[in-house]
Amino acid sequence: MATPLPSESEEVWRYTPINELKLDGYVPLTPQAPGRAGLKFFESVVDTLGPLSGRVLTCGGRPGAFIGDGADSGVRFGGVDEVADAEAMTGSVLHGGDALVRLNDAFLPDVVLIDVPPGVTVADPILVVHWCGGDGGSDPSSAVFPRTAVRLGEGASAGVVEIFAGPGDATPTLVVPVTELAAAPGASLSYVSVQILNDAAWSIGRLAARGGEGATLRTFTAGLGGAYDRVRTDVSVDGRGAQSEILSTYLGIGTQVHDIRTLQDHVAARTSSELLCQGAVAGNSRSVYSGLIRVHRGAVRTDARQTNHNLVLDEGAHADSVPNLDILENDVKCSHASTVGPIDEDQRYYIESRGISPDVAEDLIVRGFFNAIIDRGPIPALAPLLRSEVESRLHVASDNRREAHRA
Secondary structure, three states: OOOOOOOOOOHHHOOOOHHHOOHHHOEEOOOOOOHHHHHHHHHHHHHHHOOOOEEEEEEOOEEOOOEEOOHHHOOEEEOHHHOOOHHHHOOOOOOOOOHHHHHHHHHOOOOEEEEEOOOOEOOOOEEEEEEOOOOOOOOOOEEEOOEEEEEEOOOOEEEEEEEEEOOOOOOOEEEOOEEEEEEOOOOEEEEEEEEOOOOOOEEEEEEEEEEOOOOEEEEEEEEOOOOEEEEEEEEEEOOOOOEEEEEEEEEEOOOOEEEEEEEEEEOOOOOEEEEEEEEEEOOOOEEEEEEEEEEOOOOOOOEEEEEEEEEEOOOOOEEEEEEEEEEOOOOOEEEEEEEEEOOOHHHHHHHHOOOOOHHHHHHHHHHHHHHHHHOOOOOHHHHHHHHHHHHHHHHHHHHHHHHHHHO
């Protein structure tokens, strides 16, 4: 029986434009060489990040050459044909899924697999760049289905950066990525995802992570591009004493819609999780945050915190925040907090009282707002790229605001 497409009538798709998605208007992009634009972008990211333990560029969902020095330590880094037990890694964390996950299952050309053996520490980040298009001349209604699976053995440590980008023109593209992260007992996994697609793209992503006993999972998702950008992050702390930190940020300009959904799933006793999602909307953009803390029976001494801050920079912008708790056990500590509103007038007044103009004062406050979460990112090498991307979009928002005032 076919899995039905998501609908706005479902709680997990509430406040979204998902009913506007017409799948028959897209054709799966044929895997191809990335072309000059993709290679140039990949090289610029490599230069920005500095030392890397491995890197790969995919185009149309199929990875090119894997470059890395993990062989001596036993790190396996490759596609399905290069990692013996690829099937065991794919689908091991994310079970089931909606129709869009099923589409990824059906149309993914290959999987980027990163397997770190027990006890191995990967010193520098591993970079995966997904180029979702050619040089701007690809099918104007293409669909791309990237897939990544990361597995850390007991006591291992690694950091992974995943970037979704494409041509800078107005080529409509549907990008449906699925990423799975598995950390064995005592392992420490840091992961950062950055989406900087063009303004005509739809990105609907799924991130699933699981941590065993005493494991540490740190994830950070940044949604900046796309007409509609959605990422659902489900993090399960399955083993006693496992910890997770979930960070997420977004910046909406124009008519963008940013949609962030999170699940902090506590299965075992004495687990902890901390979530911070903060972003801003400008122009006529919208954002949605919906998060759930779930505590299973037996997960005593759980400590879970959820915080969502939303800046509304213009009158035409809008933000929704929906925190939720589902607690089935006693002797736990759970909290959630949410704010939605404009720039704090006391902060603005304080800066302006030092002789700073109103426009500059606002810019300083907004940049400080984003720097606060960027600085908390689990992979510091990515901070310059994130700041640059946020800065360029804030400039566009400011220009749009000035044009609106002149009109």
